[in-house]
Amino acid sequence: MKIESVSLHHLSMPLVSPFETSFGRETTRQCVIIEIHSEGLIGWGECVASHDPGYSYETVGTSMHILRDFIVPLILGKDVKDALDFQGRVSGIRGHHLAKAGVEMALWDLLGKRENKSLRELFGGVREKVEVGVSVGIQDSPQKLVQTVTEYVNSGYARVKIKIKPGKDVVETQSVRSAFPSIRLQVDANSAYSLDDAPRLKPLDDLNLLLIEQPLFEDDIWDHHKLQAQFQTPICLDESIVSPRHARYAIEMKACKIINIKAGRLGGLSQGVMVHDLCQQHNMPVWCGGMLETGIGRASNLALASLPNFTLPGDVSASDRYYQNDITNERFVLNSDSTITVPHGAGLGVTINEDALRAFTLKKEKFC
Numbered sequence: 001m002k003i004e005s006v007s008l009h010h011l012s013m014p015l016v017s018p019f020e021t022s023f024g025r026e027t028t029r030q031c032v033i034i035e036i037h038s039e040g041l042i043g044w045g046e047c048v049a050s051h052d053p054g055y056s057y058e059t060v061g062t063s064m065h066i067l068r069d070f071i072v073p074l075i076l077g078k079d080v081k082d083a084l085d086f087q088g089r090v091s092g093i094r095g096h097h098l099a100k101a102g103v104e105m106a107l108w109d110l111l112g113k114r115e116n117k118s119l120r121e122l123f124g125g126v127r128e129k130v131e132v133g134v135s136v137g138i139q140d141s142p143q144k145l146v147q148t149v150t151e152y153v154n155s156g157y158a159r160v161k162i163k164i165k166p167g168k169d170v171v172e173t174q175s176v177r178s179a180f181p182s183i184r185l186q187v188d189a190n191s192a193y194s195l196d197d198a199p200r201l202k203p204l205d206d207l208n209l210l211l212i213e214q215p216l217f218e219d220d221i222w223d224h225h226k227l228q229a230q231f232q233t234p235i236c237l238d239e240s241i242v243s244p245r246h247a248r249y250a251i252e253m254k255a256c257k258i259i260n261i262k263a264g265r266l267g268g269l270s271q272g273v274m275v276h277d278l279c280q281q282h283n284m285p286v287w288c289g290g291m292l293e294t295g296i297g298r299a300s301n302l303a304l305a306s307l308p309n310f311t312l313p314g315d316v317s318a319s320d321r322y323y324q325n326d327i328t329n330e331r332f333v334l335n336s337d338s339t340i341t342v343p344h345g346a347g348l349g350v351t352i353n354e355d356a357l358r359a360f361t362l363k364k365e366k367f368c
Contacts, residue, residue: 005368022165023054043110047102097267104268112347125306133159290315295328
């Protein structure tokens, strides 16, 4: 596919409600939408970097810089055959996986449209519906947390993930478990703890949790191995797994029993598929994490999660969980069985609401 032009849209979108994690509180979400023109087709991708370097060192600002000054020149006017060809072209750029993943997503969209196949078909997905859950940010009190969880359970979510941090962890989780004795429940620390905190987190082991996600440092695998040995509850790694190689390290070290796959964190959907395949070979279940995506990124997550080893509910959630108005004409809704239907149209299977895209765009840069 000859890349004829690339446009970068820097967006800011208001969230339906504030979303708080151990590293901060968001009321609006910023991201970069990538638009690529090739041979009469348009591919769309989403770089999930946010305004602040909390989850990742990458921000919207650094991503715009890397996209503009390094990635776009490597593909503009070039014949990019597929995702692996793209990965080879950008291999000299160290890190900046979120920026790379956004462009790769747009290339997958183009490939699907050219071949008139959905991403699910291109990936070899086996599900037409994906089981999903909801991620609940840190609340002001255990009572407010239970109230918020109750609202999501009543709306149809059968799996709940709650964010935790020091001072808002065990009591909050116990409160939710007491209110919902049988719901599938998991917690996410986003690297808020150290190995020394293990004793006071040990009560979580008595709450029949699906998993404890990324309790220790974002660059750590070895101490997670030590922590997993102290807990019956599966430890799940997120931030620590930035490549298929790191997934192999975690498996060989027995650092976790579950891996959260985020294509952005790994540098592309192709890398997400590789981690899925590796984990499947080692009988380690995976699930698809979320980054407050627009309908573009949400569509790609659903396609990825249609692969067979995604055996745990993902953090995809319905569109109205985060946005009153989205930039895709299609809105993803929660089915009665706590699933969301995987798009079946060519490529990502979504179309762009141009008016909404313009309304949320802070800055646009075009290269041709």
